[in-house]
Amino acid sequence: MKKFILYALIKEDMVDEYVRLHENAWPEIYKVIAESNFHNYSISIRGNEVYTYYEYTGDDYDADTEKMNNNPIMKKWHVFTKPCFVRDENGKAYKPMKEIFFSP
Amino acid sequence: MKKFILYALIKEDMVDEYVRLHENAWPEIYKVIAESNFHNYSISIRGNEVYTYYEYTGDDYDADTEKMNNNPIMKKWHVFTKPCFVRDENGKAYKPMKEIFFSP
Numbered sequence: 001m002k003k004f005i006l007y008a009l010i011k012e013d014m015v016d017e018y019v020r021l022h023e024n025a026w027p028e029i030y031k032v033i034a035e036s037n038f039h040n041y042s043i044s045i046r047g048n049e050v051y052t053y054y055e056y057t058g059d060d061y062d063a064d065t066e067k068m069n070n071n072p073i074m075k076k077w078h079v080f081t082k083p084c085f086v087r088d089e090n091g092k093a094y095k096p097m098k099e100i101f102f103s104p
Numbered sequence: 105m106k107k108f109i110l111y112a113l114i115k116e117d118m119v120d121e122y123v124r125l126h127e128n129a130w131p132e133i134y135k136v137i138a139e140s141n142f143h144n145y146s147i148s149i150r151g152n153e154v155y156t157y158y159e160y161t162g163d164d165y166d167a168d169t170e171k172m173n174n175n176p177i178m179k180k181w182h183v184f185t186k187p188c189f190v191r192d193e194n195g196k197a198y199k200p201m202k203e204i205f206f207s208p
Contacts, residue, residue, distance in 0.1 A: 005148045005155070022205035033207045040208065044109045044201040051109065051155050051201060097148040097155065101126035103137045104144065 002061070006052040006094040009086040015048050018084040028073040036068035048086075052094070106165070110156040110198040113190040119152050122188040132177040140172035152190075156198065 010018045022043055033041050037058030044051045058064045068074055085093035114122045126147055137145050141162030148155045162168045172178055189197035 005146075007150050007153075007155075019204050025205060025207075030207045038207070041206065042109075042203055043205040044203045046111050046199060046201045049111075051111075053157065095150060097150045099146055099148045100123050101129060101147040102145065103129075103134045103142070 002056045003099070004052075004054050004056065005097040005099055007097050008050045008052065008093045008095065010045070010048045010050055010084050011086055012048055014084040015045070018050075018081065019045060021080055021084075026073065026077065029077055032068055032071045032074050036064045036071075038064070038068065051097075106160045107203070108156075108158050108160065109201040109203055111201050112154045112156065112197045112199065114149075114152045114154055114188050115190055116152055118188040119149070122154075122185065123149060125184055125188075130177065130181065133181055136172055136175045136178050140168045140175075142168070142172065155201075 033039075037056055039055045039057055041054040042052070044053075056064070069078070087093050137143075141160055143159045143161055145158040146156070148157075160168070173182070191197050
């Protein structure tokens, strides 16, 4: 298992939309995520700051990420969610955070 | 199990100290945390922003928190870690984040 902890900013005027979408995520989204070997996928928010945590349990991260993102339902989901993010000059929304302590 | 996701700010000039402490946490700290029913206790950092995640698996949160904080080793640990935090007018360092999405 490999864990990922990411930070992102939501556009101020898209925060409500982003929260509403995720609090009412389509049932298929949970299915696609789990079937692509992503688990304990958690998104938390404070103001317009978003903290995303997930665990990857498969053995080909790139292939599973591509599989998940090419799923027709996920593609539709991204039509709504992708415009919510503040992006840097390279179009990147997510910045990795560094885990400095873990106690099982 | 109840999960907690918290946000805090570290004083700019204490970030290195905070990271160094946690990357070299004393073995007893992990033991005290687990024995107090706190698990998957994870601290991540980006700049001076800290995200803390933990799960509580006991049935008396206040009593277990008190037990953990009154442990002599934890008290010593806090001598080093507590001064690292930016605090609000009430002395509070941690702000709760809201989990808006979870996919098992």
